[in-house]
Amino acid sequence: MSRKRPSRLYYFFVCGIILLSIAGIILFFNPIPRTDLLFLGFFVCLIIYLETLSREWSKTMGYSLAAVTFFPVIYIFGHSAAILMGAIAAFFGSIVEKRKRLAFIFNISQIVLCILIASLIFEQLGGKAIILVWQRMFTFILAMITYICLNFLLVTVHDVVQEGANWRHKLKRMEILGWLRSSFGTNFVGLIFTLFVDAHGFPGFLIFSFFLVQLSVLIKKSTQVSVEKKVRQNLEQELLVDEMTQVYNFRYLTKWLNEPIDESVTILFLDIDDFKLFNDQYDHELGNSILIKLTQIIECCIRDDDIIVRYGGDEFVVLLPGLDKEEGYNVARRIVDEINRLPMVANQAPITVSIGVASTSEDSLDKHQLIRAADQAMYTAKRKGKNTICLWSAQSGSA
Secondary structure, eight states: OOOOOOOHHHHHHHHHHHHHHHHHHHHHOOOOOHHHHHHHHHHHHHHHHHHHHHHHHHHHHSOOGGGGGHHHHHHHHOHHHHHHHHHHHHHHHHHHHTOOHHHHHHHHHHHHHHHHHHHHHHHHTTGGGOOSHHHHHHHHHHHHHHHHHHHHHHHHHHHHHHHTOOHHHHHHHHTHHHHHHHHHHHHHHHHHHHHHHHHHHHHHHHHHHHHHHHHHHHHHHHHHHHHHHHHHHHHHHHHTBOTTTOSBOHHHHHHHHTSOOOSOEEEEEEEETTHHHHHHHSOHHHHHHHHHHHHHHHHHHSOTTOEEEEEETTEEEEEEETOOHHHHHHHHHHHHHHHHTSOOSTTSSOOOEEEEEEEHHHHOOOHHHHHHHHHHHHHHHHHTTSSOEEEOOTTTSOO
């Protein structure tokens, strides 16, 4: 299967960001004083470590701790050093993520551009020359917010242009609120890091770096636990789902039966009429397609919170929490009517179902009794001529 080639618009956008970042570097990059190089070397080591480590879990958690290191560099060393740090972080991050060439260059360029603009805003508004601490911090926070918003904008536009998706779909898929929460949370740590290094110098850098390293290890372990838990949940879910029809299986029903009743529930017990004869006369592949079609019809007739269980063979149980018997009967009627609208299969008699209905709200039964009652009502529907619905009652066993 051939991959779709990026559009011209995508190339224009990426090349535009690359050219803007190159122009910014040419116009604003200044030589870094030699006295700062040793301190910046420690920052580089920290950035590489955090970038390579956190990229292992950043896709799951939605952020990277490497961005935390940008802000102390902006505050203490200025925009030239910050551009260098950002380029190094993006370079190693792109290698770890195995980005393709154009995406590789774009990632470096957009990080450099975001850092450059945020740094220049901080410096043009006074930067460290601002005497009042609260004014200086307000200016610095404004620069941080600029970085966050610009980074979000560029990444979103990049993905929209690359995928040809619409804005709403992309923003919904990105879970914008969650992304912004994680970004502001990470950058808040960056603000604390900045204040700590500014107050305590190199010793403060070492202490906070140790904290960041331990934090990254802790997040990595918690992410691994979260991923493993999700894998186990998915495996457990697969064990509870019928492979062919993709509805719950009898194992799920057994689990449900052993749970306490926390609200009233109505049960529909469905059986396809004369399905064994159908399978004997035709192949099982056609029979399987009928079962799949039946589950699709049931899904269209029930609510999102209702549950379909393949009881076994051609029998299905539908759990309708919060509904009484009359409401359950109405659901069953919709199912029967929809199935009766199906075209005949192989020019034979149409597919029909018999349904039994029982409810905890009126029949005062526990779950196990409820299943048996609905089953009995279903067999009564069979005896009454099939393709019909019967309500279970305590007086007669069915109605």
